[in-house]
Amino acid sequence: MFKELNPLLHSELRLAVMSILIGVEDADFVFLRQETGATAGNLSVQLDKLAKAGYIEIEKGFRGKMPRTVCRITDAGRDAFEEYVEALQSYIKR
Amino acid sequence: MFKELNPLLHSELRLAVMSILIGVEDADFVFLRQETGATAGNLSVQLDKLAKAGYIEIEKGFRGKMPRTVCRITDAGRDAFEEYVEALQSYIKR
């Protein structure tokens, strides 16, 4: 009756991040922070979790002299997100 | 950009319970347990939280000689659920 909700995506901040990343080529740490309003610490931790799950790729480089962390969704991430959205329907569509 | 997700509803089991209760007059503990597949302990705890938030009413009585816990959604619960579903759209509708 109710489909399972992937616990990795069933988190406000991680869901917001995925929601952003699914719509863009890539996005950096600062942008994600601005869009989500998350604290840096929380964002850092949640990005790590998404990366460890293989849902996003994180590339660390520099823009000029400043460090820059760029994130990009993976195919697995895209799939998981779509599945999560579908599972959600079983809770809210009735 | 992203609307806040009411943390009380952003929980798989509590969401499932609310999803059931929004569609029926009332439902008892045993039925909720069957439909959600939750353990009794978990269900008991989560029902308490929903009741304390004023989202559901819990009535304890007996069916014959056996105890029976009946749950019913409140107006506040209905509102909160609808608001939660709307907030969700900001994450998944793009």
Add this chain to the structure above:
DNA sequence: AAATTTGGTTTATAAAATAAACTACTTTAT
């Protein structure tokens, strides 16, 4: 009458989210 089942609650443990503190560096002001 002992064992099992029903319908739960309470308590303990594991996992998650979040905030606070810290690191490493850059830029700006003195």
Add this chain to the structure above:
DNA sequence: ATAAAGTAGTTTATTTTATAAACCAAATTT
């Protein structure tokens, strides 16, 4: 040149949540 403040994060500690395990009281079954 150096101190102060800002940027871009990470790490660690704390709080909150979710979940499971243990328990309780009464009913039913053997």
